[in-house]
Amino acid sequence: MSAETENEATDLKKTPLHSLHQRLGAKMAGFAGYDMPIQYGLGIMKEHLHTRAAAGLFDVSHMGQAWLTGADPAAAMEKMVPGDLQGLAPGQQRYTQFLNDKGGILDDLMVTRAGEPLDHDGLFVVVNAACKDADFARMEKVLAGEADLERIEDRALIALQGPAAAPVLSRFADGVDTMPFMTAKRVTVAGVDCLVSRSGYSGEDGYEISIPEADALGLTETLLGCTEVEAIGLGARDSLRLEAGLCLYGHDIDEGTTPIEAGLLWSIGKRRRAEGGFPGADTVQAQIKDGVSRKRVGILPEGRAPAREGTEILSADGVSIGTVTSGGFGPTVGGPVAMGYVSADFAAAGTPVQLSVRGKLLPAAVKKLPFVEQRYYRG
Amino acid sequence: MSDMKFSEEHEWVSVDGDIATIGITNFAQEQLGDVVFVDLPEVGGQVSQGGDAGVVESVKAASEVYTPLSGEIVEVNEDLESAPDLVNTDPEGDGWFFKLRMDDAAELDDLMDAAAYKKFCDEHG
Numbered sequence: 296m297s298a299e300t301e302n303e304a305t306d307l308k309k310t311p312l313h314s315l316h317q318r319l320g321a322k323m324a325g326f327a328g329y330d331m332p333i334q335y336g337l338g339i340m341k342e343h344l345h346t347r348a349a350a351g352l353f354d355v356s357h358m359g360q361a362w363l364t365g366a367d368p369a370a371a372m373e374k375m376v377p378g379d380l381q382g383l384a385p386g387q388q389r390y391t392q393f394l395n396d397k398g399g400i401l402d403d404l405m406v407t408r409a410g411e412p413l414d415h416d417g418l419f420v421v422v423n424a425a426c427k428d429a430d431f432a433r434m435e436k437v438l439a440g441e442a443d444l445e446r447i448e449d450r451a452l453i454a455l456q457g458p459a460a461a462p463v464l465s466r467f468a469d470g471v472d473t474m475p476f477m478t479a480k481r482v483t484v485a486g487v488d489c490l491v492s493r494s495g496y497s498g499e500d501g502y503e504i505s506i507p508e509a510d511a512l513g514l515t516e517t518l519l520g521c522t523e524v525e526a527i528g529l530g531a532r533d534s535l536r537l538e539a540g541l542c543l544y545g546h547d548i549d550e551g552t553t554p555i556e557a558g559l560l561w562s563i564g565k566r567r568r569a570e571g572g573f574p575g576a577d578t579v580q581a582q583i584k585d586g587v588s589r590k591r592v593g594i595l596p597e598g599r600a601p602a603r604e605g606t607e608i609l610s611a612d613g614v615s616i617g618t619v620t621s622g623g624f625g626p627t628v629g630g631p632v633a634m635g636y637v638s639a640d641f642a643a644a645g646t647p648v649q650l651s652v653r654g655k656l657l658p659a660a661v662k663k664l665p666f667v668e669q670r671y672y673r674g
Numbered sequence: 675m676s677d678m679k680f681s682e683e684h685e686w687v688s689v690d691g692d693i694a695t696i697g698i699t700n701f702a703q704e705q706l707g708d709v710v711f712v713d714l715p716e717v718g719g720q721v722s723q724g725g726d727a728g729v730v731e732s733v734k735a736a737s738e739v740y741t742p743l744s745g746e747i748v749e750v751n752e753d754l755e756s757a758p759d760l761v762n763t764d765p766e767g768d769g770w771f772f773k774l775r776m777d778d779a780a781e782l783d784d785l786m787d788a789a790a791y792k793k794f795c796d797e798h799g
Binding site: 603 | 736
């Protein structure tokens with residue numbers, strides 16, 4: 296057995312919930328510069344299954360939160376992302392990406408039009424932890440003079456995901472059970488003034504809750520006090536999103552992949568596809584018109600062996616056609632699951648492929664994503 | 675019956691005549707988390723002390739298994755194919771990995787006894 300390396304926790308940042316993770320006996324590790332819980336006492340498998348059966352509570356405070364305000368922050372920010380931000384209704388949330396001038400993805404993010412439901416003007420932005428410093432610096436530079444970025448440093452962010460999330464949250468807040476998917480509002484939750492969005496990263500119904508730092512521990516403990524709710528670590532967060540077919544920045548999407556190659560065309564509104572006006576628009580528009588040479592797909596190994604990130608994908612004839620970008624074990628699927636890029640000719644669901652694992656070629660097939668049906672709230 | 679011996683890589687060895695049964699320890703399975711797959715060496719294959727002898731996969735990651743002894747693999751635990759979780763529930767019993775015919779019983783002297791292994795884990799855990 297290879298020995299576990301010691302975790303150097305001294306230079307890592309802590310979220311407002313750090314003491315809670317330690318008290319719950321979490322196995323901690325560094326992630327994006329933060330000391331984060333990978334799993335708690337239940338272990339990754341049970342944490343994953345619990346989230347899909349009941350409700351899982353995740354600390355995602357390491358992610359970057361910010362307000363963007365000004366005369367027309369949506370129009371301004373459209374200079375940086377292909378998503379339709381100007382078309383957002385107050386309180387409506389959208390998934391998009393920061394692109395570079397080759398159409399490569401610099402980060403993926405959620406943008407919410409604030410307004411009356413959030414009792415704030417402008418946009419509310421949530422970006423990945425590993426990219427937040429670069430993202431915010433870039434926003435300040437590109438949007439200087441047009442819009443003002445206010446980094447939010449005094450709020451925690453938690454996710455409550457699973458079929459019991461709405462019933463649980465409804466015990467502590469009014470009107471959250473009828474919130475449409477991908478909307479947000481300012482809500483008092485157990486007496487705490489929060490920003491709640493109905494969204495998440497698990498494929499299940501659920502919420503992300505932005506909480507003032509001082510109240511974060513208390514509110515989290517209140518939610519954990521519900522029998523349906525368990526604390527869930529980053530390990531299960533990863534297996535949940537993988538089964539849901541969701542991209543992880545730095546793995547399934549990065550500067551070398553465009554949204555079209557990644558299968559994210561749905562996140563680019565019709566107007567923006569036609570008008571462009573974002574970095575790499577020429578490339579993206581050409582790919583929409585002419586197609587792409589490679590595509591992100593699901594890969595389902597036939598056997599029991601997982602195929603991890605970096606695994607070479609070959610055609611049935613043994614020709615190299617791509618690489619696995621995320622791979623592991625899916626507890627709900629009950630077997631190994633993976634995502635990767637393959638040459639477009641091999642991207643059709645059901646296409647037999649082979650995976651090169653430890654010198655052996657293991658049979659697999661292209662699988663349409665998601666592996667597990669998404670159960671977002673549709674009213 | 676012989677007393678179990680342990681390696682610094684958290685494998686255990688149980689010897690019966692010239693056959694050694696090898697698996698990973700309870701300490702190891704706790705570190706690993708839920709085991710989802712075990713890749714075992716080929717029966718008939720030859721392994722050397724400290725060399726690769728399979729892979730044990732958890733949900734999150736794959737970990738190399740090293741053999742604490744040299745010898746020829748005579749049997750592997752086929753139950754692990756359908757029930758890899760045996761490694762978690764009974765790591766030092768039904769969750770065994772493979773048996774080998776020892777090349778050199780003197781290699782056992784390189785391993786720790788139970789008390790020394792416990793001390794090792796306390797210091798490195």
